[in-house]
Amino acid sequence: MRVGDLVITSNLGEMKIYKAEPRDLEAEAGLKPQNVKLDLINTIDYVEAHWNLKDIVTDEAGRFKADTGKMGGSIGQRHELENKMEEDVIKAIADDISKIISESNPPKWFLALPENIFSRVYEKIAAEAKNSLFKYIEKDLTKEDKNKIPDIFQKEGKRP
Numbered sequence: 266m267r268v269g270d271l272v273i274t275s276n277l278g279e280m281k282i283y284k285a286e287p288r289d290l291e292a293e294a295g296l297k298p299q300n301v302k303l304d305l306i307n308t309i310d311y312v313e314a315h316w317n318l319k320d321i322v323t324d325e326a327g328r329f330k331a332d333t334g335k336m337g338g339s340i341g342q343r344h345e346l347e348n349k350m351e352e353d354v355i356k357a358i359a360d361d362i363s364k365i366i367s368e369s370n371p372p373k374w375f376l377a378l379p380e381n382i383f384s385r386v387y388e389k390i391a392a393e394a395k396n397s398l399f400k401y402i403e404k405d406l407t408k409e410d411k412n413k414i415p416d417i418f419q420k421e422g423k424r425p
Contacts, residue, residue, distance in 0.1 A: 266301055266415045270399070271374040273362055274406040274414070277354050277382060280309040281407055282365060283414070303411045309361055311354045355382055359389030366394035373399035375418050377406040398425050 266272070272283040283303035291297040358378075366374060374394075378386055380403040387401075400422030406414055 266375065266418060267299055267372070268301055269372050270301075271365070271369060271371040272303055272377070272414060272418070273365065273374065274377040274409070275358050275362075275386075276379050276405045276407050277351065277358075278311055279407055280311070280358060280361060281305060282307040282309075283411060284371075285415075301415060303414055305411065307365075311357060352385075355385050356389055358382075359386050362386070363391035363394045366397065367391070371397065373397060375399055375422065376401040377404055377414075377418075379403070379405040395425065400424055 266285050268285055268287050270285040272285070274281045274283075282305070284306045285301040286304045288300040288302045289297075291300060362376070374397055376387075376398060378401075383401070383403045387395075400418050402418060402421055402423070404417075404421070406417065409417065
């Protein structure tokens with residue numbers, strides 16, 4: 266990781282964007298550009314990921330007639346709504362990543378997403394943004410100490 270690179274960590278609830286800044290005078294002068302610290306430059310909360318279905322849907326399971334004509338029924342409709350909400354958040358994350366990379370045009374960028382959503386988000390990121398992706402980790406680093414993130418990418422980061 267070098268001065269000017271971006272690091273994006275995200276999960277379904279929030280995204281954090283860090284910029285690699287010089288840690289000391291040697292890094293600032295360009296003599297040791299790998300001596301960096303991460304500065305948090307932006308955070309994005311995905312409110313929809315925090316919603317509960319009971320706040321959105323007023324029908325309780327079993328309060329409507331099932332196909333058999335008896336009272337009761339399945340909650341299959343809720344499952345579809347949960348999936349739709351998750352896909353909306355995944356699309357929003359991918360769109361935000363594409364926009365951030367397009368606007369800031371970093372030399373390289375690093376991405377950390379939880380394993381369960383990584384491939385779904387990655388496939389929706391714009392191709393231009395993917396071209397400058399340097400390393401990624403399929404792990405949730407949103408709560409990780411920002412000072413440890415460069416070392417984690419150095420040890421565990423994979424190249425696309």
